[in-house]
Amino acid sequence: MSRKTPGTARRGCKLVILAVAMVITTLIVTDTDVSAARYQEAPMLADQVAAGTLPPVDDRLPQTPAVADFSAPGMMPGRYGGELRTLVSQPKDTRMMVVWGYARLVGYDRNWNLVPDLLAGLDVQEDRIFTLHLRKGHRWSDGAPFTAEDFLFYWEDIANNHELSPGGPDRFLLVDGQPPRFEVLDATTVRYTWAKPNPFFLPALAGARPEYIFAPAHTLKALHPRYRDESELQALAKAAGRRNWQAMFNLASEPYRNDDPDLPTLEPWKLETRPPTSRFVFTRNPYFHRVDPEGRQLPYIDSVSMTVASAALIPAKSAAGDADLQARGLGFENYTVLKQGEKRNGFHVRLWRSARGSELALYPDLTIDDPGWRALLRDVRFRRALSLAIDRREINQVIYFGLASEANDTVLPQSPLYRPEYAERWTRFDLDEANRLLDEIGLTGREGSDTRLMPDGRPIEIVVETAGEEPSQIAILQLITDSWRQIGIRLLPKSEQRDVLRNRAFAGQSTMTVWYGLENALASAQTPPTELAPTSQQQLCWPKWGQYFETSGRAGLPVDDTQAESLLGLYENWIAANTIEAKRALWHRMLAIRSEFQFTIGTVRNVPQPVVVSDRLRNVPVEAIYNWEPGAFFGVYHPDTFWLNDDAASSLDDGTSFSFDDGTSSGGG
Secondary structure, X not given: OOOOOOOOOOOOOXXXXXXXOOOOOOEOOOOOOOOHHHOEOOHHHHXXXXXOOOOOHHHHOOOOOEEOOOOOOOOOOOOOOOEEEEEEOOHHHHHHHHHHHOOOOEEEOOOOOEEEOOEEEEEXXXXXXXXXXXXXXXXXXXOOEOOHHHHHHHHHHHHOOOOOOOOOOOHHHOEOOEOOEEEEEEOOEEEEEOOOOOOOHHHHHOOOOOOOOOOOHHHHHHHOOOOOOHHHHHHHHHHOOOOOHHHHHHHHOOOOOOOOOOOOOOOOXXXXXXXXXXXXXXXXXXXXXXXXXXOEXXXXXXXXXXXXXXXXXXXXXXXXXXXXXXXXXXXXXXXXXXXXXXXXXXEEEEEEEOOOOOOOEEEEOOOOOOHXXXXXXXXXXXXXXXHHOOOHHHHHHHHHOOOOEEOOOOOOOOOOOOOHHHHHOOOOOOHHHHHHHHHXXXXXXXXXXXXXXXXXXOEOEEEXXXXXXXXXXXXXXXXXXXXXXXXXXXXXXXXXXXXHHHHHHHOOOOOEEEEOOOOOOOOOOOOOOHHHOOOOOOOOOOHHHHHHHHOOOOOOOOXXXXXXXXXXXXXXXXXXXXXXXXXXXHHHHHHHHHHHHOOOXXXXXXXXXXXXXXXXXXXXXXXXXOOOOOOOOOXXXXXXHOEEOOOOOOOOOOOOOOOOEOOEOOOOX
């Protein structure tokens, strides 16, 4: 490929400079005015400014910075400085700093509304035309301007480059298989226009693992054959030990992985430590776009240290005071040991709530390769029998001391879509009915007097695969093993690494797996019901149907189950629906099918999540929801607003007591 010269003439997209008045604005946020004369910065940055190695704070912030919301109870302006310590179980958890940093074009606030963040504003017309307004003067962590050029580079040179993206733009950018029309209106305004509504666009941008529609053009152009001779790039790739320039580019351009100190970021902290190492250090981004209500540039905390430790040791290390903020790697089973270490080691334990549909759900794989197991698992009577033979009350009392709630894998009572029948269907403990259903199927043959036999003569031994990342999973499976034995079913737990579990499931090798239930059990009618239909291979009850959907038929298997087909049809109808009432009705039909046909088998939910908080750490909520999507774990609470009070002389014994009843809690502090 010959050398390409950067310019405004672009293939596939014309650089359009327009002054357009928006007719309809459905979402636009104007930040609270904070006078530039009042902007303040951390002392560590002020020293760099005085030394001439960094511009003044007024030149580093956007013209209109995002003003952090301090209206939540207990929030107060803080002070600069200090290092926040946390523990992780593997080096690749550097990605958690992207999750917790939660700098997004649009993001969820504490009330689960989508609001602009990196964006100064957003205009939406008919749910299909999205005009994005960037913050003038916003800069990457290395000081380079963050502009429409970064969106244009991503669109033309990544998403629509067949060597980097063989399948074209990602699915969230397609409606009926068609991409949007992309326009650059000016240096800080871009527009995406679809022929039909795209309800997935904004939630994808706000994700815990967000979809990116921009990239740092000023650094990545040097690795792209449109801007540099391809032979030079191939030589660079070879020298770096990469297969080709594409592999080199992909490795250097992945912001979520967050393991390259040379890649600019928009997050509050940037990586300083180059792997491999057992301790990663992240320091403040001097160009971060948020300020507090008094004009202090965020984050308050100077640095975050992330120490890699064995997963089995994280609870003990947390109890010993080795972390200032810790939830990852902790489960409710660790609560007692954590409480014992509180006063001695200068922290306190808070119990947050989970927004999952089930703390542990069983996923029978309806697309398993084995034809005998596939036929049995697809028989709804078999799945219902398995559900009826689970003593959920015993699980709640023995494992969670009665603090959880017994229910199906469905939406929580806090969701406007909740109905009691969705939570209760097929969840009573009824061994007689379970045995009757199994007899009705014809599974009357026995191996001796114990284990039932499959129609082909094999004993019904269900290998349930688990990542084993939480001891409670194994304990729950042991209880289910005992109750299933009473209906002639043998459960064999099998622990393996997460990647192994997923790859086996994706390949059709797993009979049943264990994972959490619905990730977003707080859904509303406007939430895409993606989790309820076979739309992703990540859905372990039908991974090969999900593969088929994700790849438009290039991989996986077409759906050949009546109820799963119904769910997929209802999902498509939800996309096309143009009223909230219609979307709500479709959600209810999908939830009813899901609970009736037990595609996933839930156990308990509303399990308290221990959160270790240093007595020195401020602005961390006492009561909160700890969830991946939506929520980004700590991200929705903006850790850039957390601060360390090193003058704290006494432990914060907040006297917290909790009573969990379908997700309610109380506490003080």
